[in-house]
Amino acid sequence: MNLNNKNILITGAAQGIGQAMAVYLCQKGANVALLDLNREKLKKTTDLCEKAGSKVMALEIDVSSESQVEGAIQKISNNLGSLDGLINNAGILRDGLLVKTKKGQILQKLSLEQWQSVININLTGVFLCGREVAAHMIEAGSKGVIINIASISSAGNFGQSNYAAAKAGVVALTTTWAQELARHGIRCAAIAPGMIETEMTSAIKPEARAKINAGIPLGHMGLPKHIAQTAAFIFENHYINGRVIEVDGGLRL
Structure with missing residues (x-):
């Protein structure tokens, strides 16, 4: 896919990885629809994308709400036209041990x-956005790409039962959709980041950061x-489908 003038929807676009993807794709000529709940930070991403000369549409929605997702896809198609791509990036952390104990x-x-x-x-947000965008692409007769942001934590990670389970589900959705949607000219792949410098990781204490870096x-x-x-790369390479690309500096060998 040549990204020039293509319409890409990105969830969780207000900051961090979502913002970086939005700006980078706009610099390559894409137009973007941005979804997030953080109005102030969403405005910043919008401004950065507009500076790149792209058409931008930003909506404050909860991706776990079926009605809000359905309404958002309709508004985006009415304003930008047919969607050519989706990046399911929205995600949160609520870490904790399954059972925390002390001396039994x-x-x-x-x-x-x-x-x-x-x-x-x-997980549900990825399902809802993927389902609606796939239906939109099929009805419009447009070929497209769905990218799901997974994580190397999908293999299991201490203190992250909920997050690991959700990301493992995202991987399963990716491979399933790749098989189901290919006949409609829709590809699906995933990216599994390792430790990435974001607002979230910037709060890590220096000694913990040093230990993490030493393990990469x-x-x-x-x-x-x-x-x-x-x-x-996934958008532009027409033969990537059903695969998870790990971007982790070799952390998960």
């Missing part, structure tokens, strides 16, 4: 709210632009 005593359990909130955004073969965290470059 139960101190805390992972709450249902912690579990469900992550599943709602990180390349010796440092990745940057949001590395994920953006990978997304562009």
Whole structure:
């Protein structure tokens, strides 16, 4: 896919990796629709994309709401035209041990709210946006690409039962959609980032950061632009389908 003048929808676009992907794709000539709940930061991403000369549409919606997602896709198609791509990036963290103990005593359990909130955004949100965009592409007769942002945590990660389960589900959706949608000319792939320098990781204490970097073969965290470059590669390479590309500096060998 040549990205020039293509319409790409990006969820979780207000900051970090989502913002980096939006700006990078606009610099390559794409137009973007941006979804997020953070109005102030969404405005910043919008401004950065408009500076690149692209058409931009931003909507504040909850990707775990079926009605809001359906309404957003309709508004985007009415304003920008047919969608050519989707990046399912929206996600949250609510980390915690399944059961936290001290000397054999139960101190805390992972709450249902912690579990469900992550599943709602990180998995159900991907399902809803993927379903609606796929239906839109099929009805419009347009070939397109769906990229899901997974994580190397999909293989399991200490203290992240909810997040790991959701991301494993995202990988399963990716391979399933790749098989189902190919006949309509729609490709689907995923990116699994490792440790990336974002607002979230910037809060890590220096000693913990040093330990993390020491465990990465390349010796440092990745940057949001590395994920953006990978997304562009998937869009532009017509033979990538059903695969998860790990961008982690060799962390998960």
